[in-house]
Structure formats: C-alpha cells, structure tokens
Amino acid sequence: MSGLLALLDDVAGIAKVAAASVDDVAAQAAKAGAKAAGAVIDDAAVTPKYVQGFAPARELPIIWKIARGSIRNKLLILLPAALLLSNFAPWAIAPLLMLGGAYLCFEGAEKIYHALVPHDDSHVFEEDVPGDPAHLEEKKAAGAIKTDFILSAEIMTIILSAIPPSGFWMEAATLAFAGVGITVAVYGSVALIVKMDDVGLFMAQNGRFGLTRGFGRALVRAMPKVMKLLTIIGTAAMLWVGGAIIVHGLEELGFGWLGHHIHDWAEAVAHLVPAAWEGFVEWSAKAAMDGVFGLALGLALIPVATKVLVPLWGALRGKKDAAQ
Template identity: 80%
Template sequence: MSGLLALLDDVAGIAKVAASSLDDVASQALKAGSKAAGAVIDDAAVTPKYVAGFEASRELPIIWKIARGSFRNKLLILLPIGLLLANFAPWLIAPLLMLGGAYLCFEGAEKIYHLLVPHDTHHITPEDVPGDPAHLEEQKAAGAIKTDFILSAEIMTIALAAIPASSFWMEAATLAVVAVGITVAVYGSVALIVKADDVGLWLAQNGRIGALRAFGRGLVRGMPYFMRLLTIVGTAAMLWVGGSIVTHSLKELGFGGLGHVIHDWAYAAAHAVPEAYAGFVEWTATATLDGIFGLALGFLLIPVAARVVAPIWGKLFGTSQSH
C-alpha cells in the first residue's frame, strides 16, 4: 500500500512539473507572439486579396490551402532553422532581425508612398485571365504561400529572439505554439473577414427581424471601411514594430545611440505629464518615435529595393517581387 501511495505521489509530482512546463510554454509563446504584432496584422490585411474575384464557394478552400502552406512554412522549414540558429549560431539572430525589421519598414513606407504618389495598377482577377480556373487558383495560392513565407520568417525570428534562454525542447515547444497559434489566428481572421460580406448579405435578405436585417446591411456597407482601417493599423504596426526591431538590434550589435535617444525623449515626455499618465505617454512616445524612424528607414530603402533588389530578384527567379 505504501508503495502504491509513493507511486501516486511521484505521478502527481510529474504532473505538476508537466503542468508548470505547459504554463511556461504558453506564457513564453504569448509574449513572443505579441512581439510579432506588426507582421501578424500585415499578414491578415494582405491575404484577402488572394481570393478576390473567385466564386464565393471557393474562398474558404483557397484560404485553407494557404493556411496549410503557412503551417508547412513555419513548422517544417522555419522552426528547425530557428532552433539551429538559436543553438549553433545565435550571433546571426540580431542581423536577421535587422533584415526582418528593415523589410517591415520598407513594406510600411511603400504603402504610404503608393498612397502619396498614386500610380496605375491593375489587379488580375479570374475574369481577366483565360484558362482553367483551377490552375489560376493554384497560382494564387502558391503566390500567397510565398508571401506568407517571408512574413512567417519575420514572425518566427521575432518570436525566437523574444524567448528567454531555456532548454532546446522548451524553445521548440514555444516556437511550435507560436507557429500554430498565429497561423490559426491569422487565417481564422481572414476567413471571417472574407465571408463577412456574404454573412451580411444573407442577414439583410433573410433576417427574421428588422434589427438583424439592418445589421446585415450595415455589415455589407461597413466592410470596405473596416478593410481600410485594417490596412492603416497594419501599416502603422509595421513601421512601429520594424523601427523598434532595428533600434534594438543595433543596440545588441553595440550601436545603441539611437535607442538611447528614443528612450531619453520618451522618458522626458512621460515626466512632462501627471504621474498617472506617465506610463501610457512613455509607451506612446516610444512607439511613435520608433514608427517615425521606421518610416524614414523605409523611404530610404524604397529606391534600394527598386534599383538593386528587384533587378537581382528578377534575374534569379525570372520575375520581380511584389507584395
């Protein structure tokens, strides 16, 4: 009997350790995932364009196809690469973070540049391209998965840098939770966004009470404005997160001057207001200054991307990169 009690006690101890480990993984994954906010919002804002023009019945299957590709990108390719970097070449993480942050800054600045300097663009839809719709669907999904790979690489690198030093398996579990959680969140949100118009139209036509029909009409009318708001928030988040990543990475590499200036200015702003608002003001000032730096860096990178990166990319892959 005493042996059985000892065994049960050991099992309970193991269960407590396992539960504690799961809590640690969940906590670290949440913190790491939150650091990738800019790329996540951009991913959710960009993906709906890949189903534009297709029949409503094909929208969710296309999104699921892209989501499966995103899982493969994160879990089968990027997670092993991230673990190898963390354990055998950690000195590469800061430079890679800088590249990812610079890319976010470039993406955000490019969106603003296109808004300030409009140019004629034509988005290809299934009606524009003759041929097999299934083949076009495969092309669209493949293009979305390639774009997802870039954004996923940013997300996983940011998450990896945010994970505190721990065991190999803890890092692997945390990255896996981040990968699955963010992919579900992004493509679940994309599915809701894409189908919101259809839901609104159905409610407007079939709602049993006037309030439901009015809500449906409001949903249909409001979605274009929501998409614009999502684009604005995504752009601001890209510039803020991208600028913050670059400044922190520079500090890791021994060039902390810019980070110190931003910290000092934010600290001064926080102490210019009542103490109750100091924390909020300091955070807002830091995010704003990071965003301004990100915008400036992004504008500097636009000609570099157009005159250097795009031609090289075109020669290597036979096409120009666009996002």
Template identity: 70%
Template sequence: MSGLLALLDDVAAIAKVAATSIDDVAAAAAKAGSKTAGVIIDDAAVTPKYVQGFAPARELPIIWKIARGSFFNKLVILLPLALLLSNFAPWLVTPLLMLGGSYLCFEGAEKIFHVLFPHGDKHIEADMSVKDPGHLEEEKVKGAIKTDFILSAEIMTISLAAIEASNIYMEAATLALVGIMVTVAVYGSVALIVKMDDVGLHMAQNSGIGLLRGMGRGLVKFMPLLMKLLSIIGTAAMLWVGGSIMVHGLNDLGLPHPYKDIKTIAGDVAYLVSADMQGFVKWAVTAGIDGVLGLIYGLLLIPLATRVVGPLIGAVSGKKPAH
C-alpha cells in the same frame, strides 16, 4: 504496498513537473507572441486581398490552403531553422531580425509611396491576363504562401528572441505553440473578415425582421471601410515594428543611438503627464518615433530594392522583377 505508494508518489511528482512545464510553455508563448503583434496585424490585413475577385464559395477553401501553407512554413521549415540558430549561431539572430525589419520598413513605406504616387502594379496586371480561374487561384495561393513565409520568419525570429534562455525542448515547444496560435488567430480572423459581407447580404435579403435587414445592409456597407482601416493599421504596424527592430538591433550591435535618444525623449514627454498615464505616453512616443524612423528608412530602401535587389533576384531566378 509501500512500493506502490512510492511509485504513485513519483508519478504525481512527474505529473506536477509536466504541468508546470506546460504552464511555463504557455506563459513563454504568450509573452513571445505578444512581441509579434505588429507583424500579426499586418499579416491579417494583407491576406484578404488574395481572395478578392473569387466566387464566395472559393473564399474559405483558398484561406484554408494558405493556412496549411503557413503551418508548414512555421512548423516544418522555420521552427527547426530557429532552433539551429538559437543553439549553434545565436549571433545571427539580431542580423536576421534586422533583415526582417528592413523588409517590414520597405513594405510599409512602399504602400505609403504608392498612395502618394500611384503607379501600376504588374502583379495585378498579370492576374488580369490569366483566364483560367483554377490557375489564377493556384497562383494566388502560391503568392500568399510566399508572403506568409517572410512574415512567418519574422514572427518566429521575434518569438525566438523573446524566449528566455532555457533548453532546446522548451524553445521548441514554445515556438511550436506560438506558430499554431498565430496561424489560427490570423487565418481565423481573415475567414471571418472575408465572409462578413456575405453574412450581411444574407441578413439583408432573407431576414424577416426589419432590424436585422438594416443591420445586414449596414454590415455590407461597413466592410469596405473595415478593409481600408485594416490596411492603414497594418501599414502603421509594419513601420512601427520594423523601426523598433532596427533601433533595438543597432543597440544590441553596440550602437546605442538612436535607442537611448528615443528612450530619453519618451521619458521627458511622459514626465509632463500624470503618473497613471506615463506608461502609455512612453509607449506611444516610442512607437511613434520608431514608426517615423521606419518610414524614413523604408523610403531610402525603395530605390535599392527596386533598382538593385529586384533586378538581381530576377537575374538569378530568370524572372523579370515585379517593379
């Protein structure tokens, strides 16, 4: 009997440790996931464009295909690579973060440049030339998964950098949970966004209640505004996150400016407001300066990316660059 009680006591202790580990993984995943907010917003803002032009019945299947590709990117390819980096080449994490930050700055700056100086998009022109809807859907899904891979790599690398030093099992569990949570959040949100206009149209046409018909019409009119707002928020988030990554990366590599300068400016500005607002003001000033620096850096990258990197990749892959 005493042996059975001892065994039950051991089982209870193991269960307690397991529960604590689960709580630790969830807490670490929440903390790491919060660091990727800007990239997540951009991911959610970018994805709806891949279902534009398709019949409503194909929208959710396309999103599901992209989501499956995103799960594969994060859990099968990027998670093992992140663990290898963390345990065998941790010195590579900061340079890779900065490489991803450079991409975010370039993408954000290129979007603003396109608005200020409109120019043709060869990707769209190529899509217009495709007559087979099935082939076009396949190409769109492939393009979305490729874009997701870059954003997912940034998400996983940011998450890896945010995880406190522990063991490989804790890191693996945390990264896996972050990958699953982010993918569900992004593509669940995208599914809701792309179907909202259909919901509004159904309400406007079929509801027997005047108030609901009016709400449906309002929803249909609101969705284009929401898509524009998401695009603006996504661009701002890219520049903010990209600029912040570059500033922190330089500091980690032994170049304290402009990190210390931004911190000083944010502190000086926050000192001018009441104590309960200082935390928010520090964040807002820091994010604003990071975003401006990200925009400047991204604009400088545009000629490098379009005239050097793009043609080089095209020469290696045998494809003409898109720009």
C-alpha cells in the same frame, strides 16, 4: 501497498512537472507572441486581398490552403532553422531580425508611397493574370504562402529572441505552440473578415425583423471601410515593428545612440501629461518615433530595392530559365 502509494506519488509528481512545463510553454509562447504583434497584424491585413475576385464559395478553401502552407512553413522549415540558429549561431539572430525589420519598413513605406504617388509597382507586387480560375486560385495561394513565409520568418525570429534561456525541447515546444497559435488566430480572423459581408447580406435578405435586416445592410456597407482601416493598421504596424527591430538591433550591435535618444524623448513627452497617463503616453511616443524611423528607412530602401535588387533578381531568374 506502500510501494504502490509511493509509485502513485511519483506519478503525481511527474504529472505536476508536466503540467507546469505545459503552463511554462503556454506562458512563454503568449509573451513571445505578443512581441510579434506588429508582424501578426500585418499578416492578417495582407491576406484578405488574396481572395478578392473569387466566388464566395472558394474564399474559405483558399484561406484554408494558405493556412496549411503557413503551418508547414513554420513547423517544417522555420522552426528547425530557428533552433539551429539558437544553438549554433545565436550571433546571427539580431542581424536576421534587422534584415526582416528592414523588409517590413520597405513594405510599409512602399504602400504609403504608392498611395501618395500612384505608380506602376508591378516590379514589386505580382499582377493578376486572367486565365483558368483553378490555375489562378493556385497561383494566388502560392503567392500568399510566399508572402506568409517572409512574415512567418520574422514572427518566428521575434518569438525566438523573446524566449528566455531554456532547454532545446522547451524552445522547440514554445516556438511550435506560438507558431500554430498565431496561425490559427491570423487565419481564423481573416476567415471571419472575408465572410462578414456574406453574413451581412444573408441577414439583410433573410432577417425576420427590421432591426436584423438593417444591421445586415449596415454590415455590408461597413466592410469596405473595415478593410481599408485594416490595411492602414497593418501598414502602421509594419513601420512600427520594423523600426523598433532595427533600433533594438543597433543597440545590441553596440550602436545605441538612436535607441537612447528615442527612449529619452519618449520619457520627456510622458512627463508632460498626468502621472496616470505617463506609461501609455511614453509607449505611444516611442512607438510613433520607431514608426517614423521605419518610414524614413523604408523610403530610403525603395530605390535600392527597385533599381538594384529587383533587376538583379530578374537577371538571375532569366539566366536560370535560359539554362533550363
């Protein structure tokens, strides 16, 4: 009997350790996921455009297709790559983060530049080609998954950099937990956003009460403005996160001048307001300065991308197609 009790006690101890490990994974994933908030917001802001122009009945299937591709990207490609980096080339994490941050700055700056100075951006963004709806749907989903791959790589690298030193399996579990959780949050939110106008239309046409029908009509009218606001928030988040990643990366590489000045300037601004608001104002000022730096860097990268990288990529693709 005492042996059985001892065994049960050991099992209870193992269960407690396992539960604690699960709690640790969830806590680390939540903290690390918060670090990737800007890229996550951008992911959620970018995706709705891929279902525009399709029949309402096809919107959710397309989102589900993109979400499946996103999970495959994160778990089958990016997670193993991140673990290899963490264990065999940790020195490469900061430069890769900075490369992703530069891409976010370029994307955000390109959107602002295009809004202020309308121009042909087919060299950056794929144009819609009319054709068979099924083929167009596949093409749109494939394009969204490619864009998601870039953003997911940035998200997973940010998460990896935010995980405190731990064992291989803890890192793997945290990355997987955070990656899947972020994907569910992003594409669940996207599904709600793209169907909200349908919900409003249904309420406007079928509501039993005048208030319900009025709310439905207001919802339909509000959705274009909501989508525009989401695009603005996503662009600001790209510039803020991209700029912050570059500034932090420079500090890690030994070039801390800019980061120190941004910190000092943010503190100086915070001292101008009552003590209760200092923390919020300091964070806001730092985020704004990171965003301004991200915008400046992104604008500088536009000619590099459009005049050098895109033609070079086109030439390489042309040679590949000719060889085939």
